[in-house]
Amino acid sequence: MIHSLFLINQAGDIFLEKHWKSVISRSVCDYFFEAKEKAVEPDNVPPVLQTPHHYLISIYRDKLFFLSVIQTEVPPLFVIEFLHRVADTIQDYFGECSESLIKDNVVTVYELLEEMLDNGFPLATESNVLKEMIRPPTILRSVVNTLTGGSNVGDKLPTGQLSSIPWRRAGVKYTNNEAYFDVIEAIDAIVDKSGTTVFAEIQGVIEACVRLTGMPDLTMTFMNPSLLDDVSFHPCVRFKRWESERALSFIPPDGNFTLMNYHVSSQNLVAIPVYVKQNISFFETGPCGRMDITIGPKQTMGKTVEAMMVTIHMPKAVLSANLTATQGNYTYDLANKVLVWDIGKLNPQKLPNLRGSLSLQSGAPKPEDNPSLNIDLKIQQVAISGLKVSRLDMHGEKYKPFKGVKYLTKAGNFQVRT
């Protein structure tokens, strides 16, 4: 299936290559570079490319291209999903997925890639399984290894690999047994010029951090499961239990993982936490424009809106911005034409305002379109859909774990058109 993998940085240098079948010359990447050149923005590079003898499927993540070479028919999503899994694993191992870190740990990365695929078919992609085979580097371990000549490679078949629960490694032990769940909801919305909501929906995710000894069997129930419209689960969740009782029953993987993703049914009206009053205009005469943006709270469920941030992708003609913000700071990135206004906490008594003038490139035509505003925000301690975890029970182990659920609402793809 997957023949070879090339890791390419933004500048177009191939800094790692791995072949699972016979070696394919890296010249095959030239087709990709051509497409990359054409696309200008790295985001616009088509994920699937055809070359005379191969097919190239690539993903772009964290400023890196993961380019895989395919020779025969394969579901493209299969490859894309796998490449993302590789990136996830690298992130999981080294904290982030960056060129320098991969170069520093090239042997570990190589060993990982070796385990993840066999003959182009995924072999072990569960982080728990991989970590048993190839231990993630820590400073302590690398010191110990140099002194003792020990290795990072396990010689036993990971227990998870063979059991019916491959996601959990065996023999987990903690002195403090704890299970934390973060219910994070993101509001995706498009608000039009006049302030009416064109489209809004809530996507939620439950991130878990479970450090429990042994083989705990957890059950999570919700106060209002009917809110959940469409769900997708980590493989550990027993689907039948969900179907019959609307309860999440699972033996968790060890460590951090995403328990479920959900979509809040579109019948429910989505509360939009803030409103934006904006006026951006470019004058016909003279190379300048005006901007005036005010943000105020709307439906915040009685909580404070935090970490407010407004990002505006300005038209190419905008040279500079001369603005004053009543709260927070703004920066204007001249190269990318991105204006970022970092507001912070939203104070309902004193609404933040950003106003001033924009200067345009002289001679350039007046921009046709006003830029849209991308809003970021956070509301702690509340899930905007109203979803609530009612209880979490543990079976199979005797100790009492420490349990915690945290709620967070944030803006997902929240766009205000102007």
Place this chain on the structure above:
Amino acid sequence: MDVGFSSLRSEAVGAMRTALVSAENLQLTLKPELSQEEQALTNSKSSIKETHKAGNEDLKEMLESNKESLKLEAMKRVVGLIAKGKNASELFPAVVKNVASKNIELKKLVYVYLVRYAEEQQDLALLSISTFQRALKDPNQFIRGSALRVLSSIRVPIIVPIMMLAIKEAAADLSPYVRKTSAHAIQKLYSLDPDQKEQLIEVIEKLLKDKSTLVAGSVVMAFEEVCPDRIDLIHKNYRKLCNLLVDVEEWGQVVIISMLTRYARTQFTSPWKEGANFDENNAKAFYDSDSEEKKDTTEDKPYIMDPDHRLLLRNTKPLLQSRNTAVVMCVAQLYWHLAPTHEVNTVTKSLVRLLRSHREVQYIVLQNIATMSIQRKGMFEPYMKSFYVRSTDATHIKTLKLEILTNLANEANISTILREFQTYVKSQDKAFAAATIQAIGRCATNITEVTDTCLSGLVLLLSNRDETVVAESVVVIKKLLQTQPTQHSEIIKHMAKLFDNITVSMARASILWLIGEYCDRVPKIAPDVLRKMAKTFTAEEDIVKLQTVNLAAKLYLTNSKQTKLLTQYILNLGKYDQSYDIRDRTRFIRQLIVPNEKSGALNKYARRILLAPKPAPLLESSFKDRDRFQLGTLSHSLNTKAAGYQELSDWPAVAPDQSVRNVEVIEPVQEWAPLVGKTKKAKSADKFYSDDEREKEEEGSESSGSKDSSSSSSSGSSSEESGSESEEESSEESEKTSSDSGKSSSGSEKSSSESESEPKKKKKTKKAPQKKSKPPAAFSDSDENGNGPVAQASSSSAESSSDSETDSEDSDSDPPATPQKKKKDVKSKPKAEVKSKVEVSLLDLVDFSPAPTNAPKSSVISSSLLSDLEGLSLSNVSSTMQVSTPSFSPVKTYELLHHMTGKGLSAKYHFPRQPCLYEPSMVAVQVILTNSSDHSLEEIHIGERSPAGLNIHCFNTIERLEPEASVTVSMGIDFSDSTQAANFQLCTKEEQFKVSIQPAVGELLMPSTMTEPDYSKEQGKLLGMNETSATVTMATANTSSQAISKQVLSVCNVGEVPSSQSNVHRFAGRTVSSGALVLVCLELKESSTALLTINTEKSVMASMLLRDLKQALVQA
């Protein structure tokens, strides 16, 4: 103490040594490290070469040193070189020497190197082969697996036979992990040497029967690569694959679902209404939102879906909730291609969910939705807003969303969509704005109500400042006007006015064409435009020139008075143009329109040729024809056929034979007859002989018996319980049955997982009635037979009052449990009588059981036989597959006589764990005698035995055993509850061989069923001296209750006692000879330790049993 101390010391020494080594290491590695950095810094070619060479020399030295850490360091750097794509092939000799290293990390790195360079250095690579061959026999499954992985990855044609052998061996390995590796190796070998196809298909066929979820995905992948056309191999495994699907790892799911989609399209009839497959008509019908319901009601033709078809749809549906986008997409395409029309909508929501995922995922999903939305608007219409474009989307995502929105547009939502489009037109991304204009054009043609609105909107766009927008508008307007040119002369005039300001050639050409085509509507403007064009002709693009020539020709024909000179001027210009095309066209036009003596008849028709009414262009989606490819495939994504694409066949008009998917259970009866006869005869015989007696007892205990049986059957219906139950059952079965390949197909149906246990049970219940009809109604016991195992269980429970039947396993006709009761039945009768009679029936059965005779006696026997056989055939798979899931313990077969010492006669034995029918105090042993000599052996029997008092029930003398033939016989040995070996002589006509059978302590037990209170009561009697206990730290894999019972049952033949506490597992058994109770109790403590307690008066046995159990529980 001593040991601990010495190990401590050696550790200290080791640490010191390694510290020294690493110090050396530091000095040594300092330099090359630097040079590498330099390399990266300077990046000039020559310096790379030099440092590279120097580095390699250095690496060679390090690799050849005898310090492990140096080697490891060197290998790490070599791998670093490989990763960067640098050539490190000259190190091959130095590296390959380390292939047998003890250091696992070093070894792995060497593997990486080997796989990379073996193809280039084939001769040297051969040096490593023997190491792998050795590793293939390693007791550690991980090492076996990785050895096969590497061996098969070495692409050296000369080792093909070795690989073939290794694959075959690994395919029968006990470890599913190794079998999975062998499935991968199949593909590698196939790509190395396609001539091996036939042999590989055999292995694939074998592995397809494997019911481990670990293997399923990989073997289907191998199937897809090697022999995707051998659909016949799937038939028998179809249901199993469907049932296993949920438990297969996610990547395997994708492969299996894709394969099953293809399979289903060849095997089932279309669930769609006849003739209304996704063609235009159908799509049209879907314009109305309520048409779906209409369709259903009008569908008169009874279509009955094949249950297997339904099974596939039902079992894939939960996977829509997978976190893996590839799985979701795969299920979606399965529904699209296989599900009845009204069910396809189930996938919509999940597909829309995927749009939240990464950019690349969105891209693929949107492509597929685009194709779907052309044929089924209704599917995605409710989610229209999810396809609204955001300014931050990548261009190709935007374009796809636009495509879908256009597809979804209908009379009802067009105004919303157009309003949305208005925003897009103003987008800063001009390519996207242009695409939006195209989309508006498509909406305008598709929905006649809005054509005018769109057109006026587009005309407004003509005054847009951006040229691409204007140009695109012109092109789209041109297309729109063609559809209804009559009332639009105003627009044409407007465009003619704009002409001077438009510089995009495509737009200019479009305007020129429009004016030419409708020159009669703008008679005044047209000649003027031509005049302007004549001035700028030489500076125009080719496409504009061509249209100018066209315009000139058309005007010449309609308005020659005004334009004759202009036309001639332009034609002259064109005649000397640089482009061939223009010159050609000019010449052609001149001949066509200007009459002269040479031009013939064509001239007359010039007007009709040039000004013929032209069909309006169809504005179509670019995804219109994508549905010729299976959704979700690479081919679909690229819209060209990718290499290796498997066409999705059309539904067959008539469904092929459905029965091919049935897994036979009848067939194996014959093959199995001798063995089965033996295992069954206890039951059938005692049933027959004790009928009257039983009946009486039955009457007496009817109330309690029936109650018990009902409770047991209800407890059996909880799937979880029965899942674990069936596993034990089969693990026991596997010991009982000798390997027989004929069985495996039926056996593969048997579930290893919870999810599969249901179908299995259904099968059983289905079969029961069939058997029921066989025994004559007059036979008083027929009712009991009909009820099958349950009834039997209840009857026996009636007999032994202490055994109350609440255990669910009885409802499943668990063979180890039921025969045990038979044994008790037998016990209650006068011994001698039973013995002799049993022997008679034994012979009868061996001879006749396969073909039921007319005699009522044998029919009864065979019917009960069949019902039991089912239990066997279902669970027996493990004997052929050895172990198919980790939960099965291997068949423990022991060697009795090696064929070398036995001069051709070899014997193996195992404990079937059934009650011995000859005498209850005996342990049943099955001996497989094989003649591997070249002559037949005669009169095989048992001779002298020792100790003298040893009570053995011998098998009947085997008159003749042909070469290569084997026969299974059973015997009974009274071990008197000791593990002392039973020695006896195995004799043929000429020879005598001393052999001995030493039983494991666990085999000296018989399972005993009891309730929890009974257990506690009995345990209370066996305290103090009679109690042995130990704390066990269990392997974590063993901590689940299933695993525990599996492990315990693999060690000793005991019965599980249902427990109300989840952390306490109880097992009960009796010793075979004296019937002393043996109670095993495993209490789980924290962190995988457990307290193992054994209560029995046989203290020697207890300690031995404890040791064995401990061992089993500790190992993974």
